Amino acid sequence: MARHPGKCPRCGHRLEFETAVGEQIACPECQSVLALPGKVKPSDRLDPLVGQTLGQFEIEALLGRGGMATVYRARQTSLKRPCAIKVLPEAFARDAGFVARFQREARAAAAVTHPNIITIYDVGQHRGFQFIAMELVEGESLADVLRRDGPLPPDRALAYLKQAAAALAAAHAAGIVHRDIKPSNLLITRTGVLKVADFGLAKRIGADTGATRTGQILGTALYMPPEMGQGKPADARSDLYALGASFYHLLSGRPPFEAASVAELVLKHAEADVVPLSTVAPGTPPSLCQVIRRLLRKNPDERYQSAEELLDALRRVEERMKLSGAAAAGSSSPPAPPLAVPAAAPAEASSDPDVPAIAPPPATGALPAGTAEPPAIAPALAASPRQAAHDYALHHSGPHAGEHARHSLAEHLAAQHRLRRRLVLYGILGAVGGVAIIIGIIVVAFSGGKPKPLPPPPEPAVSQAEEFNVAEYNAERLYNDAKRTAADEMWLSAESYLRRVRSEYARTKFYKANEAAIEALWSKIRAALRPKPTTSTPAPSEE
Template sequence: MVSHSLEEIGSSSDTEANRTLADVNAIATDPMQGALLEQRYRIRGKIAQGGMAAVYEAFDERLERVVAVKIMHPSYAADPVFASRFMREARSAAALNHPHIVAVFDEGRHGDTTFLVMEKVDGITLRGVLRQRVRLSPAEVLGVMEPVLAALAQAHDRGIAHRDVKPENVLVSPTGVVKVADFGLARAVEGGPQLTNRNTLLGTVAYLAPEQIVDGHSDARSDVYAAGVMLYELLTGMKPYQGKSAIDVAYQHVNSDIPPPSGAVPELPAALDELVARATRRDRHRRLATAGEFLAVMWQTREALGIVPVLVKAMVPAGGTAATSPAGATPQDSRAWESAPRPPAAPTGPTVAPHQVPIPKPAQGGTSVMPAVDPPTAGPPPAGMTRGMAA
């Protein structure tokens, strides 16, 4: 199973700078422009277009707030199996309440289309950050990964797997707030119309766990694997596997262990190699079982290394726009299967303020990670955190 490309949910700042005249004309003639959904959501303009959905900025006339509305492609909306799954997964996602999860407010139908109303997040995707920075320092990597894992941990505690963890589904704001998008939507696609977009397939297969490739099985451990691959990519500036096709990349996930990050960036400590290895074991029964476990081990690792996570702030060019994928294009890294260049020298020290992550310790006897009302000061993991977790 593969899901759609979603660098779609970012903000208008992701797309405005690169919007071509054709894009502007397309938006001007878009039948959704100015539409009123359910006598409540007034469509203002398209933010992005992907293979599965288009995302619009809209104004909630009832609550007087700006929202993002994802409108499904007609081929999906017309499929009753997809529509049923989509509504069910949307309700599950709406039950999640976490500062690092893009909130889902509402779902519904408009004519022949199905739509989802979400929090509108200003910023760019983590993929956009990587395009700007290539790779991050270990302190910055932890500043991104800890809130991502905290968000996934709450979902896992409630029996919800994301199933499409990748940089395109992580949003980063100009102030350094990190949010995970699209919980459950990958599951809704199962059994729906087949995806044929090459870039979409390649962008997703880079993060698929072996069990997803072999038998379609996915659960919290599959999310952990994908997060481990993302950890590798943030540390090195490259995906662990390249190939000429999605099949080539998938074959490597099934038959090879994810290489240690220090193989690409020698100055990285061995403890980070071990962290990646524990999250990406091919045998899911030997892998860290949940994002909560992954987060706890990450805390142990950064305490041992003396790393203080720092904020990664999305860099928005002058004029308030970000130079990323244009509206109307599939916002996916089309170079996913190409040989990546050797990453540049490690960043020279933190350039932003210490990271403050609203993540308390796991619950006693479990792996629950719930949002805190006030974020703790960055520093060592909370006292009493579970230690010595099995590999």
């Protein structure tokens, strides 16, 4: 029987619960009745699909319900492995156009293989049910972590943010735009690996959202980029905005904007200024705050233009955090313990009446009250071994004695000897350098003029990689991506790729050579995205 940690959402009391207990427990601190995570309602146990088979997948238990799908735990009978099954609601399953797009983009997402993306096993339909079979993640979402533990520490949030950015980079390279990045879609395995979920389950623009529960609409709108709220097409930069909004919430404990309605929330994302992360999460490093601020720019052109660019920025943030952490650790590290030396002799009188007697430290090794700790630096170079031993005993005396103490004193004397030899060597090298400078000055003076300048270094050979025109390559790659996604009828992705070709690479040779084809493809994409007029059948006229 496993025990799991938790925290009361009302009083914050830490508690533990067992796997085998019922659906509710009482907080021992405030006596609040709490529903256990992962427990389903009694009505959910009567789900008609539990115990049934969809294709080669046996449905074992209900995991959760949402506005877009119901998720079950299942087992793939052919491979004997656990998996998760996501089944479309009946309202969406009856829409042939939505089902076709759902299957097409899910298959495209299945082609993306990345350790930070949920692996899709199968897409299909059985007995009228449309489903996706995917990797089962044993863990929790970042939304669950936020509810239980509160805001994430900056170093932990940075590690998760890097993994999410790597997942988006792989997906965007394959022409897949997530469109619904949020903490509940960022899953964490038991080993701490982040997995991005729900690739391919994109919402259809203009679809009736009445089938989606109000809570889910608001939950998604908390992280919705301004362009999507305004009905504009989403691209890779839209995912980056949602990622920034999600990690703003995870770092501060509050979303960038809050409102009572979806319309007000969408308006705030489009027009309102977000409170700086450094204000709501003062412990966040400034470099990480700058990254989140750029991700939350209203204009997509002012954000990071790709997930790869974001990853480069996050690596620089990580380096700065490591350096600042090392500096903080060095400044706060405890002083080294004193070396063991023979016990100090009793106070001895000085032959000089103006020099006070040197008293040994207290037997406990502590300094007398009101006495400052001597600085942890090496003693000054002694004039002789005898003086070095006296200085050593003065600075490091204590109650310890024995063989180890004698070795420590010997090591100290040896260090003094090495230091003297090093200083002598540095003096000799400095003298030689000075003589060389003087000789050079004399030579220049007698040569009757300034020394001849050295010939310029040869120009470095330009490699083939440097001669390679990156702009031409990018233009051709984006155009090919646009053609591929247009052929798959993924019009929004195709428009995003081709828009970049027309706006960023219009001066390239590739664009000028293929301008007619590019414009023809652009017209085709815009026509596909244009809303189709609805035709109504005229009522029969009365004779």
